[in-house]
Amino acid sequence: MKTSFKLITFIFAVSMLFLFTACGEDANNNNNEKDSLNQDVTEINEDNLITYLVPSPKDMFAFTKEGDLKYSANVLNAKDNADKYIDTKSQEIGFGIYSADLAYTAAFNQTNTAGEYLKVVESLSDKIGLGSVFTESLINRFKKIENKDSLLKVTNDTYYDIVKFLEDNDRNTSLSLISVGGWVESLYIVTNLQDKYQKDNNIIQLIADQKNIFENIVLSLQQREADPNVADLIQELQAVKTVYDGLEVIKIENPNVKNAKANQIIVGGSTKIVMTETQFNQLKKAMADVRNKLAGSDV
Amino acid sequence: MKTKLIYIIALFLVFPLFSDAQSKCSDFFRYRRPEAPYEYNDQSSSAVCVTGQTYEFILPLTKGKDFRLKFYAAAVFNNKINFKIIDESTHETVLDLPGESPARAEGTCVLADYYNEDNGKSLHPYFDFYPATSTTLKIIIEVLPVPQEESDNPNVKKQAKMNRGCVTVVVLDKPSENSSF
Numbered sequence: 001m002k003t004s005f006k007l008i009t010f011i012f013a014v015s016m017l018f019l020f021t022a023c024g025e026d027a028n029n030n031n032n033e034k035d036s037l038n039q040d041v042t043e044i045n046e047d048n049l050i051t052y053l054v055p056s057p058k059d060m061f062a063f064t065k066e067g068d069l070k071y072s073a074n075v076l077n078a079k080d081n082a083d084k085y086i087d088t089k090s091q092e093i094g095f096g097i098y099s100a101d102l103a104y105t106a107a108f109n110q111t112n113t114a115g116e117y118l119k120v121v122e123s124l125s126d127k128i129g130l131g132s133v134f135t136e137s138l139i140n141r142f143k144k145i146e147n148k149d150s151l152l153k154v155t156n157d158t159y160y161d162i163v164k165f166l167e168d169n170d171r172n173t174s175l176s177l178i179s180v181g182g183w184v185e186s187l188y189i190v191t192n193l194q195d196k197y198q199k200d201n202n203i204i205q206l207i208a209d210q211k212n213i214f215e216n217i218v219l220s221l222q223q224r225e226a227d228p229n230v231a232d233l234i235q236e237l238q239a240v241k242t243v244y245d246g247l248e249v250i251k252i253e254n255p256n257v258k259n260a261k262a263n264q265i266i267v268g269g270s271t272k273i274v275m276t277e278t279q280f281n282q283l284k285k286a287m288a289d290v291r292n293k294l295a296g297s298d299v
Numbered sequence: 300m301k302t303k304l305i306y307i308i309a310l311f312l313v314f315p316l317f318s319d320a321q322s323k324c325s326d327f328f329r330y331r332r333p334e335a336p337y338e339y340n341d342q343s344s345s346a347v348c349v350t351g352q353t354y355e356f357i358l359p360l361t362k363g364k365d366f367r368l369k370f371y372a373a374a375v376f377n378n379k380i381n382f383k384i385i386d387e388s389t390h391e392t393v394l395d396l397p398g399e400s401p402a403r404a405e406g407t408c409v410l411a412d413y414y415n416e417d418n419g420k421s422l423h424p425y426f427d428f429y430p431a432t433s434t435t436l437k438i439i440i441e442v443l444p445v446p447q448e449e450s451d452n453p454n455v456k457k458q459a460k461m462n463r464g465c466v467t468v469v470v471l472d473k474p475s476e477n478s479s480f
């Protein structure tokens with residue numbers, strides 16, 4: 001009984017404190033509207049007013065699997081590299097890298113390899129506090145996969161669950177590091193599979209079009225560059241930035257919009273990002289350098 | 300009986316501490332799902348917004364896919380939100396609509412459901428985009444201020460009310476038909 005009384009007294013005291021604080025704010029509002037508005041506005045982090053969106057690795061592979069590119073296991077990050085990731089930054093970036101490998105193997109229907117990479121992703125997820133996403137039901141879904149579509153669906157659903165979990169827990173920096181790891185690995189894979197430069201090639205254009213996405217990645221990281229891990233990562237990406245900054249955006253006329261439907265809003269079409277053979281080779285090298293640095297233990 | 304009463308009183312006293320629960324966006328995850336033939340796109344995002352502020356979502360669109368955008372907002376905003384979408388490659392405004400319009404008809408608002416005569420159902424507005432080349436959309440979401448309350452008492456100044464809630468941008472995509480990819 002004594003304990004219950006103490007509990008009520010404590011809760012009552014906390015509630016009254018909350019109530020009086022709230023009332024105090026109301027009083028301020030009445031006295032000075034401008035001050036009250038300023039008070040509320042200062043609660044908002046200015047950086048949160050702009051959200052830079054970045055697609056997941058599956059988007060890149062959705063295109064490449066339809067093209068002429070052939071699957072190669074050589075481009076995957078070695079599974080035992082995961083043991084070298086000892087700090088949170090390398091674990092989160094590594095998680096993004098292995099998630100991209102998982103998406104790549106799933107897109108090319110490599111069920112056995114996908115299973116092996118799922119285990120690596122699951123193991124890393126425990127280390128970075130995402131273990132709860134990998135429920136027994138998810139693992140069982142993976143075991144029962146019968147075709148390419150269900151393999152893709154399970155890997156996509158897993159990525160979605162991770163994003164939801166991170167958003168829900170306000171782990172935006174973790175989400176940024178994972179996104180960067182995923183994007184770097186995806187583009188590393190594609191620039192390696194597309195061995196040589198070809199003019200008017202869809203995959204080369206896809207790589208050039210990553211300029212828009214890369215700009216979003218950098219701007220998103222810059223919002224969090226007070227974090228030393230993020231500031232370091234921006235530096236790591238500098239060589240890639242130099243190449244993408246150098247790509248020319250040219251004006252084009254008569255864009256091909258014949259596939260657009262009546263109810264669709266047509267966007268783009270007046271400009272095109274152009275990548276030369278030299279720039280492709282520079283990007284390929286820059287991507288290999290940054291990916292090997294991030295995927296190795298040197299992070 | 301006494302214990303039950305204690306818990307009820309405790310719950311009653313604690314409740315106000317959690318009344319800001321709508322400032323989390325987890326309730327809005329239910330809108331972020333695929334809608335055949337469109338697949339869910341991971342660029343979908345939610346943000347906690349407050350009245351009187353303007354928010355931007357910078358969304359890159361890749362050629363070779365058709366995109367569908369849908370928007371949802373917390374009831375606390377009463378659909379008093381303006382939406383503008385600018386195509387960054389042309390700098391043209393391609394959409395400029397309120398959250399709710401008096402007509403509540405297709406293509407006139409972004410948040411209020413409308414009656415679709417073709418299938419006799421109520422539909423949530425959606426907007427389809429075809430990127431002729433890869434581009435970036437700037438989505439500008441202006442959460443309108445709540446009208447200030449007037450007072451007859453000259454000693455009481457106008458009072459501005461701030462509401463906080465979630466706004467969600469749902470991005471869906473599917474491969475473009477006859478796409479060269």
